[in-house]
Amino acid sequence: MLPSAEPVALAMVVILGVIVAWDAWWLTRQHIDIPSFGVLPNNGFAWKSEQQHEVLRQWANLGSMAAMIALPWGFASFSDTPILYVILWDVLLSLHIISLLVPKRYAVTATHLFADGQRYEWKRLVLAKRQPKKRIMLLRKGWGPFGPLPLGGSREDLDQAAERIIAILIPDEEE
Numbered sequence: 001m002l003p004s005a006e007p008v009a010l011a012m013v014v015i016l017g018v019i020v021a022w023d024a025w026w027l028t029r030q031h032i033d034i035p036s037f038g039v040l041p042n043n044g045f046a047w048k049s050e051q052q053h054e055v056l057r058q059w060a061n062l063g064s065m066a067a068m069i070a071l072p073w074g075f076a077s078f079s080d081t082p083i084l085y086v087i088l089w090d091v092l093l094s095l096h097i098i099s100l101l102v103p104k105r106y107a108v109t110a111t112h113l114f115a116d117g118q119r120y121e122w123k124r125l126v127l128a129k130r131q132p133k134k135r136i137m138l139l140r141k142g143w144g145p146f147g148p149l150p151l152g153g154s155r156e157d158l159d160q161a162a163e164r165i166i167a168i169l170i171p172d173e174e175e
Contacts, residue, residue, distance in 0.1 A: 026117030
């Protein structure tokens with residue numbers, strides 16, 4: 001026998017709430033890690049994206065979340081799920097969508113990449129062989145297909161960041 005819809009709905013809303021809170025924490029964290037933009041000491045560089053870059057970067061996530069907002073309405077009536085949970089789900093998913101579209105802060109230092117509020121050691125990253133035209137695509141080692149780490153920003157900022165990233169990840173073989 002299947003469990004009642006209400007405890008399942010409550011569990012899903014709580015899990016989504018934790019995800020939204022986690023994302024909000026990382027978004028605030030990026031302001032601490034990257035307080036300013038431009039050239040940093042030791043040839044580092046910090047920049048930020050704009051909302052249009054985040055839309056381009058997150059297009060697949062936005063589409064799947066639109067479906068996730070709509071689908072529960074079709075199932076709620078025949079599963080006897082209280083409508084309150086469907087509304088809470090949609091509010092939380094809407095907040096998550098907003099967090100995806102907030103411009104992000106990025107920084108390249110000699111030891112780390114700062115992206116999405118997190119710090120990645122260079123030894124855990126590799127440049128993707130095929131680079132998109134409007135982003136820099138890094139891959140997280142060991143993550144397989146779940147490892148893309150796209151970096152957004154203006155073309156000028158991405159060009160400066162790419163120079164530094166290439167210098168770190170693909171050192172001159174002459175040395």
